[in-house]
Amino acid sequence: MPRDLLTGNAAAAWGARLADVDYVPAYPITPQTEIIEALAQWIACGELAARMVTMDSEHSMLTAAGAAAATGARVFTASSSQGLLYALEMLYTVAGWRVPLVLVNVARAVASPITLEPDHNDVLAARDSGFLQIHAETCQEVVDSILMAYRLAEHADVLLPALVNLDGFYLSFTREPVELPEPEAVRQFLPAYTPTHARFCASHAMAQGVAVLGGSGYTFFKYQMQRAAEAALAVHDAVAAEFRDRFGRAYGAVDGYHLDDAEWVIVMSNSFSTVGKAEVTRLRQRGVKVGLLRLRLIRPFPHEIIAQLLGGRRAVAVIDQNISVGKGGILFAEVKSALPTCAAPPLVSFIGGLGGRRFRTEEFDQIVMALRDAENSGGSCEPHLLYSAGEFDQLRGMLRIAHGGAAAEEW
């Protein structure tokens, strides 16, 4: 199929369509709704032989999704922020059932305060659930990752559900050129789902998701999930290699930009990595030997390759577009844990892009300065917030309005 302009949401819908999914339980939430609207249209017109059912909440939606997968169908669903968190209990449950499905999360910052633009507190809240996680930078990567996610989730060594993340607005509503793979080629890459263990049918009684009492029993089942997620690293490599051979686009557990000879590395994820890459280009032109490491596979977390790629650098900055209140950046802590205690580069933590707040060019200069300091000081755990005095002035103006001049004056 020729290249066309597609939004991230349209790309996600096409991923489900090309995967020839059977079942789409749905519930609307900004900024994901266009995905289910597109699918509804195609299903109504007979262009996709699937069944869509609008459920009563995201919690019910994930339950129906997992139950249908447990019955033997290929399932697709999508949500965002509040909806993902409303379903959180069921993410753990469905992963524990060991059934494959793909859930697309369109990242959106989480209430309170309620907002619409993206950050990653929603998707990262799910990181312990047992769902695999792939984070996309471009609309092309969205459709490609969905197809690979089905291969990954349905693989006999894995059989865990998978989540593909794309940023709200900056991917979901942004159009970019996307090459859609030919349906026949996709069918070769991703044949129909044939359940190897989870199914419901009259001739084979099966009890699924049964209670397990006692620590030894529970530990066994939980750790099997861990083993399956670990196996997913090698499976991902193989699936990605096959995808590259068939479709010409290569994806890894991480994505490196100007890494080879980089003395300084900035670690980012998702769509704002494009901004980071542009900044790296600019800094390189000024002679700063900086590179960017984009985290793509969040679960399983690729410890080894991260340690390999960050080892030997003069300092590393991690930009988290999220915050674990009371601790700091989530990915900072995860990256740091992947590095050996000795011979690890100094690390600095930055928080930016919360609620979709855009980065400023000068902030990357700020980051380079911090990297140079860190080389000498050894780095620190304390997060540095990317924000400006100008923004704060504006904020003060709004406080004056909200609470009256006198109340805001002391600030």
Added chain:
Amino acid sequence: MMVRHARFHGRGGEGVKLASRIVSRAAFIGGLNVQDSPLYGAERRGAPVVAFVRYSDGPIHERGYIEQPDLVVVMDDSLLSQPDAAVLDGLGDTSVVLVNTSAATADVKARFAITVHVVTLDVSAIALELLGHHLLSAPVAGLAVKVAGIAAWEDLAAAVRLELGELGLSAELIERNVSATQRAFNAAPMVQVFAARPRQRPVSTAPFNMPHLPARLAAPSITVAATSTLRHMEGWRVYRPEIDRAHCTRCFLCFALCPEGAIHLDAQNYPVVDYDHCKGCLVCVAECPPKVISQVREGHHAA
């Protein structure tokens, strides 16, 4: 004094937790330092329940499962034949085992190859006689406190009144419990329970490397139908139903109303009780119109 460890075993609904709390309360009233805790699953009857009591005249820097008990209290003798109840695990040379049973002590020791000191007492009989119900907690506490010399009688009686009072039992029922406790206390011998030196544990091996199994085995699922029939429930019974076939009218009611489906109809349509799975709820006894099903005290399960 070193910390002494008592481990109580019974089935849900028999009052294991309450028994352990009466014992620890008695020790506490007597001025000792104590820690008590139960281990059970969802609130339901019949499943093995464990409770722990630690008591000492000094601090107790321990917590959790008592692996090496000085005193084991077996409130339900059917658990002796249930390996997963782990009733006899971790016994040391000086450990003492108390068993609520009508079986003879020597028979219990022989049947279950117990080499340490065993004390048996038919606490169930005391409870049924003095309380009219199979409420074991207080008399079991009486047995345990006397055997191990944990507390004086006055402290034990106070503990019974306090712990049962917190449950909102009537004053009359509480006093009957005190009587039952006294009966057990008086009938029980006193045995010195030494806190043994921590026993040598087997040398631990290298950390276990969990293998990666295929999903059909690694998911919490069951692919064989009706595996529950492998579980035998006779240990739940205090009474068993016995059908007088000669006077049975074959009305089918007991078959219909058994919640477990443990009454089948034979080729002549007479009801037959499946004693492997009958829990002794006695609904059949209550519902039989000609009253030809009688309830018979279940024999002991030990030996």
Added chain:
Amino acid sequence: MHTRREIYKSIKEIPREEFLAAGTGLCGGCGGLLALRLFHKALGPNAVFVNAAGCLTLLAVFPFTPFHSSWLYTAMACAPAGAQGVRDALDLLIAKGRLPRGEDLKVVVVTGDGAANGIGLQATLAAIQRGLDFYYFCYDNEAFANTGFQMSPSSPFGSRTATTPATAATPAGTMTHKQDLFELWRAQHPAFVATVSPAYPLDLMDKVARAGRVGGPKLFISLASCPPGWGIEPADSVELAKLAVDTGVWPLKEERDGAVLHTVVPHHFKPVQEYLRRQARYRHLFEPQRQEAILRQLQTDVDRYWEHVRQLEGPSKPA
């Protein structure tokens, strides 16, 4: 007196096959277990039970299941959503030729009153509104029993629970009135909705069998006597489930042709107190002194209900 039964007329017609095997860890005398056993006999084989958290979740504890049927435990709020997923997947797999039609299953949601009311209402009403082809079997022991018998929306006024003790300020124990799940469900226009009691097995099984003739939501609420929670002897489990009906406290009814029809109506109603005084959860109404006002109200509530029934359905006629 009871309405004419169409399929199960004699206790001797009860199928002998046990679809629910023995060996579960449920309490001896569990009314919910008896009701489910009878339900499954009338339902027949080839079913999948989708369960929400409650006492009957412990039916299947690894590696033991009593079912010859299939089973899926979901969570507390969402068994009907799980049923939706299973039903839809079976339908589409059969439609796409990936599963033979003979492999189809009846989809049954089984939950207690705790998961059916409150937390589970959202998913249930939505499933009914979508016209999902499923059964819902609710065993109502009138509390959150599995967690130690705390008050649920189904706990009756005047009953004591672990979180609604009888005190001077709260003399009835539970001061709120039982949520009417039957009417909440009925308002969504399901294909079939009925109340049942395990003490009336033929009424229960006939309803299940007749419901099997229609597609869409087929909903059942069974009284489930709970020996540990109600404070009764396990042996009295069936008798209490009968007294509840004979005193008029637990009406046996269904919706037929758009109207509510009572299927078992006592000739002479026994006084409500005969049912209450047998249970420890109502003991505070009798000891240390009788709470006449509450007892009177409980009798009046029942009397009013049946007066209303007489107005709508006419005087009881023999079958």
